[in-house]
Amino acid sequence: MPLYTAEAIVLRTYKLGEADRIVVFLTRDRGKKRGVAKGARRARSPFVGALEPMTRARVAYFEKEQRELVSLNYAELLRSPLSAASPDGLSYVGYFADLIDQCAPDADPDERLFRLGSAVVEGLGAGAPPALLARYFEVWLLRFQGVYPSLSSCHSCGGALEQGGAYLSSPHRVFLCGRCQRVADAPDLSPAAVAFVKRVAALPPEQLADVSLSADVARELEWVHRALIVAHLEREPRSSRVLRELEAP
Ligand SMILES: [Zn+2]
Known part of the structure; x- marks a missing residue:
């Protein structure tokens, strides 16, 4: 039975039996895994403090062929989300973990x-402001899933979206210009929101400190991203509903 060690991000845990937990974690090198952490709910265990969602940890696990569950040996804390500088940030931790899991x-x-x-x-x-991180996270997550529609030009006429903003055409999940969408309403993404997405799509996270996000633009992005996430997952994740209540003005 081979033993693997890996850097991992804990996504969620469930109680198992009297003292154990099932841990869902994302490894850097072998993708998402589920494992049993024996004794994880005891006060003294090789997992103490390392199983909160979004904890980055070094893990060791045994894996048997044909078995879905691996057997976790230990999890050593590398970076805890509980070190978040703002208390607001903690509310987003479950959201990030849930979306990665799904x-x-x-x-x-x-x-x-x-x-x-x-x-x-x-x-x-x-x-970093948690709402800024959340919108950044959504842009990249949806791009990795191949479901962030192109903002380089209107899907229908090829016209620019920078000036008039972009309208999300929901049945086809593409962005259109105002002329093609044929509505007088304000665009779903204002020119400032279009510019934000284009900017962060080319930005490593270390440089996020240079980016600002107004409350209006954040709200537009939140709405459009949620629509894209719901369409992609075919439901609204519970963590997204929790966050929506939190972000409501
Ligand atoms: Zn157009």
């Missing part, structure tokens, strides 16, 4: 997703 297929390595998860934990610790 988007990451089992045992399918995706180092980009791992790096994105690590980046938001680092960002929270460094005091």
Whole structure:
């Protein structure tokens, strides 16, 4: 039975029996795994403090062929989301973990997703505004899933979206200009929101400190991203509803 050690991000845990937990975690090199952490609910265990959602940890686990559950040996804390500089940030931790869990297929390595998860934990610790991190996270997560519609031009006429903003055409999940959408309403993404997405789509997370996000633009992005997430997952994640109540003005 081979023993693997890996850097991982804890996504969620469930109680198992009297003293154990099932842990869902994303490894850098071998994708998402589920494992049993024996004795994890005892006061003294090799997992203490390392199983909160979005904790970055070094883990060791045994894996048997044909078994879905691996057996966790230990989890050693590398970076805790509880070091978030703002108390608000903690409310977003469950949201990040939940969306990664729902988007990451089992045992399918995706180092980009791992790096994105690590980046938001680092960002929270460094005091980045959580709403800015959340919108950044959504842009990249949806791009990795291949479901962020192109903002380079109107899907229908090819016209620019920078000046008039972009309208999300919901049945086809594409962005249109105002002329093609044929409505007099304000665009779903204002020119400032279009510019934000284009900017962060080319930005490593360490440089997020240079980006600002107004409350109006944040609200537009939140709405459009939620619509894209719900369409992609075919339901609204519970963590998203929790966050919506939190972000409501
Ligand atoms: Zn158009």
